[in-house]
Amino acid sequence: MDQNSGPNLILVKTALDKLFDEATIEQAVVGKATALDPIVFTQDTATNAAVVSSVLGGGGYFDKTLDDVAPNKNATVTAAAMRTTLIAQFKKNLPISRTFMADQQLSAVSKAVRQQSLTWAASQQRNAFGVYALGFTTQLTIDGVALFSASHINQNGDTVSNLETGALTDPNLNTVINDLRTQLSQTGVVMGYEPKFLLTPSILHQSGMSVAKSVLRAGTGNNDLNYFSEMYPGMKVVYSPFLDATSTTAYFVGSSTHGVMRFEREAFFTELVDWRYSLDDQYVYKLRAREEVDSIEYSGLVGSTGATA
Numbered sequence: 001m002d003q004n005s006g007p008n009l010i011l012v013k014t015a016l017d018k019l020f021d022e023a024t025i026e027q028a029v030v031g032k033a034t035a036l037d038p039i040v041f042t043q044d045t046a047t048n049a050a051v052v053s054s055v056l057g058g059g060g061y062f063d064k065t066l067d068d069v070a071p072n073k074n075a076t077v078t079a080a081a082m083r084t085t086l087i088a089q090f091k092k093n094l095p096i097s098r099t100f101m102a103d104q105q106l107s108a109v110s111k112a113v114r115q116q117s118l119t120w121a122a123s124q125q126r127n128a129f130g131v132y133a134l135g136f137t138t139q140l141t142i143d144g145v146a147l148f149s150a151s152h153i154n155q156n157g158d159t160v161s162n163l164e165t166g167a168l169t170d171p172n173l174n175t176v177i178n179d180l181r182t183q184l185s186q187t188g189v190v191m192g193y194e195p196k197f198l199l200t201p202s203i204l205h206q207s208g209m210s211v212a213k214s215v216l217r218a219g220t221g222n223n224d225l226n227y228f229s230e231m232y233p234g235m236k237v238v239y240s241p242f243l244d245a246t247s248t249t250a251y252f253v254g255s256s257t258h259g260v261m262r263f264e265r266e267a268f269f270t271e272l273v274d275w276r277y278s279l280d281d282q283y284v285y286k287l288r289a290r291e292e293v294d295s296i297e298y299s300g301l302v303g304s305t306g307a308t309a
Contacts (some may be wrong), residue, residue: 015270015283019113020151031205031273035128039197039256041262041293051085051263051298055142057155057186081140085294087265090123092116094285098275116287126242128293131260133246135303139295147295156188164304168207168251170218176253179302186299193300197236200251205239207241249306258300265290
């Protein structure tokens, strides 16, 4: 195979990309959450190296009147201080020997590319789920407190809690879901958020499935219907192994619109650099992406540390 022609370089890159894509598809597992999940992470794009976010709130409910002109209660809409999210770059270079290509010894290259697909997925997921994992401690929102906290102050001036401590059981999940449904938004209004996902560590996923998806009520000796599987059959019960290192008891419930955002600046892409441009006669398979995940606000989320039975 002639390694000095442009078309062959393109064909090699295409073959490597196909290997990468195949390895990525093999990682898809039912019940396993990823950073690309539009429910677990509110997806958005970034047009610059940083994203500046704010939230609007205040003003409360709509005024009720029988007149054409609504009463003036001097209710004001306010905006939180800006939050800047810096977009991170993920990068790795995979060197490939020119002689490997020339002699078509591609099995070793295949293994390396497949390994890099696993490494990229792990890097992306670790970064994304770190927002949830650290949500009780160092991961802050626009109001300056932890993502899951009892002391959020919304833009209406209300104190809002989206923090629980009960273990993942039928009664405690009911408490968490009720917290979500009665949570005050930034405007000071009960929005009636409904749970769209239950996120757990890997070790807790089985319990989550039992509690939320059993036909009959989990953990009891009666034949009551399971409220959660009947009421919320579409609620996803998903896990991430990148939560376990921080906590094996914490779990999270969220609505379809919440404040954990994934900003994508440049989707994952690759580039194969010809060996002729390298000092050590190597091809370089470059893998790049630019994205970041951040917690903008608490709305639509409730987390429990799972620390108390």
